[in-house]
Amino acid sequence: xxxxxxxxxRAEAKTQxxxxxxxxxxxxxxxxxxxxxxxxxxxxxxxxxxxxGEPRPMRYSELARVLAGISPKMLSQTLKSLExxxxxxxxxxxxxxxxxxxxxxxxxLSLHQTVRQIKLWSEAHRDEVTENQARFDGAG
Amino acid sequence: xxxxxxxxxRAEAKTQxxxxxxxxxxxxxxxxxxxxxxxxxxxxxxxxxxxxGEPRPMRYSELARVLAGISPKMLSQTLKSLExxxxxxxxxxxxxxxxxxxxxxxxxLSLHQTVRQIKLWSEAHRDEVTENQARFDGAG
DNA sequence: CCGAATCCCTTTAGATACTG
DNA sequence: CAGTATCTAAAGGGATTCGG
Numbered sequence: 581x582x583x584x585x586x587x588x589x590r591a592e593a594k595t596q597x598x599x600x601x602x603x604x605x606x607x608x609x610x611x612x613x614x615x616x617x618x619x620x621x622x623x624x625x626x627x628x629x630x631x632x633g634e635p636r637p638m639r640y641s642e643l644a645r646v647l648a649g650i651s652p653k654m655l656s657q658t659l660k661s662l663e664x665x666x667x668x669x670x671x672x673x674x675x676x677x678x679x680x681x682x683x684x685x686x687x688x689l690s691l692h693q694t695v696r697q698i699k700l701w702s703e704a705h706r707d708e709v710t711e712n713q714a715r716f717d718g719a720g
Numbered sequence: 721x722x723x724x725x726x727x728x729x730r731a732e733a734k735t736q737x738x739x740x741x742x743x744x745x746x747x748x749x750x751x752x753x754x755x756x757x758x759x760x761x762x763x764x765x766x767x768x769x770x771x772x773g774e775p776r777p778m779r780y781s782e783l784a785r786v787l788a789g790i791s792p793k794m795l796s797q798t799l800k801s802l803e804x805x806x807x808x809x810x811x812x813x814x815x816x817x818x819x820x821x822x823x824x825x826x827x828x829l830s831l832h833q834t835v836r837q838i839k840l841w842s843e844a845h846r847d848e849v850t851e852n853q854a855r856f857d858g859a860g
Numbered sequence: 861c862c863g864a865a866t867c868c869c870t871t872t873a874g875a876t877a878c879t880g
Numbered sequence: 881c882a883g884t885a886t887c888t889a890a891a892g893g894g895a896t897t898c899g900g
Binding site: 597598605606607609610613614619647648649663664665666687690691694698699701702703706708709711712713715716717 | 749
């Protein structure tokens with residue numbers, strides 16, 4: 581049957597577009613950075629525990645303490661994915677008990693700089709956005 | 721009872737941290753931009769249908785065509801949230817049937833510039849990341 | 861033509877408990 | 881100390897249908 585062309589074409593277009601999206605680097609990066617804890621880990625490692633210092637290595641337990649709300653599962657998962665991308669490096673010292681520290685790589689540091697741009701934009705425009713939202717909600 | 725201090729303190733710390741996160745402008749912006757279609761709509765309005773042109777207004781149906789994979793629901797939802805934040809403006813012409821067009825505001829345009837930084841980073845480093853991933857997976 | 865409302869499924873992330 | 885495993889809750893997103 582050569583019928584149902586409309587739905588068929590739509591489905592085909594969608595498949596192609598999704599393939600295009602999957603190959604799009606920007607989308608990939610956004611997907612990576614969008615994780616709830618990814619930027620927080622980047623910030624912690626890139627600007628110190630209070631987000632105002634210098635990049636420095638931190639231990640697993642230190643990260644867990646700084647990111648107070650995170651569960652061990654999510655911390656491990658986030659760290660592993662960042663390590664996989666080469667954004668952070670993991671170093672295990674053969675002490676007893678074992679000591680593990682994480683540090684931004686050069687690549688991770690450059691991403692941290694980019695993410696900071698987002699932070700700057702949001703801080704610069706947050707009031708404006710909040711105001712717009714209030715007006716929109718008020719206008720109903 | 722002043723017991724169960726450990727679990728209690730942990731819960732308290734978490735609550736405070738979550739409150740801190742909720743107030744963090746960067747987190748708010750990331751949450752907004754992280755939607756699957758948000759950046760695509762911004763790009764379409766900010767760089768034309770093929771992402772290589774000038775900012776210009778587009779109609780609902782034109783956006784639906786360009787973003788081939790999107791469902792009407794998500795398009796409406798995305799557009800409304802962007803309009804609420806004052807990032808795009810919506811104009812309805814009282815024709816029959818009604819004609820609606822969307823356009824970036826100044827605020828939306830500036831966000832688009834910031835988002836482009838992410839795009840540039842990801843394009844510049846995609847090969848490096850891919851290579852890192854392959855090495856990581858290979859090393860098992 | 862534009863968009864709202866409903867239903868359903870998949871993905872994500874949090875709680876908890878346990879191991880080297 | 882540094883993780884892993886399992887289970888469950890919640891959110892995001894898609895298909896479909898209906899109204900202005």
